Amino acid sequence: MGRYITKRALLILPTLIGIITLNFFIVQLAPGGPVDQIVATLTGQGGGDAASRVAGAQTNAVASPMGASQGLDPELIEMIERQFGFDKPLHERYLAMLGDYLTFDLGTSYFLDRPVIDLIVERLPVSISLGFWSMLLIYVISIPLGVAKAVRDGSRFDGWTSGFIFVGYAIPGFLFAVFLIVLFAGGAYLDWFPLRGLVSNNFKELSLFEKILDYFWHLALPIAALTVSGFATLTMLTKNSFLDEIAKQYVLTARAKGLSERRVLYGHVFRNAMLIVIAGFPAALVGILFTGAMLIEVIFSLDGLGLLGFEAVLSRDYPIMFGTLFVFTFVGLFMTLVSDIVYTIVDPRIDFSSGQV
Numbered sequence: 001m002g003r004y005i006t007k008r009a010l011l012i013l014p015t016l017i018g019i020i021t022l023n024f025f026i027v028q029l030a031p032g033g034p035v036d037q038i039v040a041t042l043t044g045q046g047g048g049d050a051a052s053r054v055a056g057a058q059t060n061a062v063a064s065p066m067g068a069s070q071g072l073d074p075e076l077i078e079m080i081e082r083q084f085g086f087d088k089p090l091h092e093r094y095l096a097m098l099g100d101y102l103t104f105d106l107g108t109s110y111f112l113d114r115p116v117i118d119l120i121v122e123r124l125p126v127s128i129s130l131g132f133w134s135m136l137l138i139y140v141i142s143i144p145l146g147v148a149k150a151v152r153d154g155s156r157f158d159g160w161t162s163g164f165i166f167v168g169y170a171i172p173g174f175l176f177a178v179f180l181i182v183l184f185a186g187g188a189y190l191d192w193f194p195l196r197g198l199v200s201n202n203f204k205e206l207s208l209f210e211k212i213l214d215y216f217w218h219l220a221l222p223i224a225a226l227t228v229s230g231f232a233t234l235t236m237l238t239k240n241s242f243l244d245e246i247a248k249q250y251v252l253t254a255r256a257k258g259l260s261e262r263r264v265l266y267g268h269v270f271r272n273a274m275l276i277v278i279a280g281f282p283a284a285l286v287g288i289l290f291t292g293a294m295l296i297e298v299i300f301s302l303d304g305l306g307l308l309g310f311e312a313v314l315s316r317d318y319p320i321m322f323g324t325l326f327v328f329t330f331v332g333l334f335m336t337l338v339s340d341i342v343y344t345i346v347d348p349r350i351d352f353s354s355g356q357v
Contacts, residue, residue, distance in 0.1 A: 005341065012333045019329050020101065020322065024094055027321065034110050034316045035080050042076075084110055097322065106323035111315055116323035119308060126198050126304035129219060130293045134226035142231045143277070146238025151265070153243060165232045173229030174295040180221045181299070193221050196301035222300050226293060234277065241273040278342050 081087045085096075100107060106116035149158050185195045194200070200214050245251065246269060254264045294306030301307075305324060312320035 005337065008337050008340070012330070012337070015333060016326070016329055017098065020098070020326060021094070023325055024097065024322065025090075027318065028090060032316060033086070034084050034318060035077070035086055037316050038080055039077065101322075101326055106326065107319035109312075109320050110317050112317070112320075116319045119320065120305065120323060120327055123303055123305050123308045126297070126302050127293060127306065129198065129215075130222055130226060130296065130302070130304060133219060134223045134230065134293075137223060137227045138231045138234055141227070142234035143238050143274075145231075146235045147242055147265070147270075149235070149239040150242035150246065153239075165235055168228045169232035171228065173225050174299060176228050177221065177225035177296055177299045180225060185221060194218050198302055222293075222296050222302060225296055225299075238273070238277055241276050242269060245269045245273045278339065 078087070085093055088096075097107070104117070106120070108115055109119060112119065145161065149161055152158050180193075181195060182189070184190050185193045194217065198215070198218050199211075200206075200218070203211060203214060206214060242265075251264060251269060254268055255261075259267075293304060294310055296302070297304040297307040298310060305327075308320060309324040311317075312324065
């Protein structure tokens with residue numbers, strides 16, 4: 001197993017480089033880069049707040065004798081390209097970025113003028129809060145519910161719960177989030193929960209117990225939206241996995257020996273049935289942390305990694321785009337390796353190094 005882990009760990013770096021390389025060149029082909037964003041702002045054709053701030057600084061530094069309708073002074077455009085490094089050939093920019101990333105230097109944001117690593121560390125607690133609590137709630141609900149549905153397969157309980165599960169599966173998380181806002185966050189009916197932020201403005205002045213209540217008060221609606229969109233798949237996966245195991249010969253043998261149904265289910269079936277659930281845990285966690293939570297963070301104005309990456313795409317802030325991609329990819333590859341290790345802990349019969357399962 002140690003040899004397999006070493007081999008997989010060594011493959012993380014080339015895989016990471018390959019993904020970063022592919023995305024780097026794809027992004028360069030897309031129109032509307034950082035320079036175009038600032039030029040559009042200076043000519044009154046668009047641009048976000050961050051681009052507007054940079055554009056204003058550039059205008060103060062170099063006065064353009066030409067009107068917006070006539071275009072910009074070429075010297076100003078050259079200065080902007082120099083500032084962002086776009087005066088260098090594409091391959092030089094790529095090699096420079098790759099060299100920085102190998103030392104975990106993710107560069108500096110074009111428009112926020114802050115190190116990307118600082119922005120990621122600053123936003124990480126929000127994404128971790130959403131991901132951890134929603135995943136915990138999803139597993140606490142889905143696994144017992146899936147087991148109960150498998151044991152009562154075909155019963156009225158199975159039918160009613162399947163109806164709720166299908167509704168949860170059909171409703172996107174962001175749409176359910178909007179529904180919760182309209183219903184509970186002052187949208188049209190009740191005003192029980194805050195609409196934005198992870199904590200209140202007076203959070204530092206609260207006692208420890210009040211801080212905990214305030215923290216979960218702000219997280220209640222976002223976590224509910226993520227849980228509803230995520231529990232349906234895991235519940236059905238757990239149920240089908242249990243049904244598949246219950247039908248196997250070793251379960252019939254255990255029952256024939258006189259073992260109690262509880263011991264058969266939780267002493268024999270549960271461990272085998274949970275293998276496929278454990279295998280999907282890293283992908284589900286990464287999905288909620290870095291993709292599934294993005295729209296939730298946007299809707300509830302939570303300053304997490306998803307919102308950071310979303311804003312970077314809109315403003316074409318390449319250092320943040322590639323920096324967040326680097327972190328997401330690294331965490332995803334690492335969690336996949338962790339999944340294999342947990343696999344062997346749950347079932348020692350699995351040996352990835354020999355290719356035998």
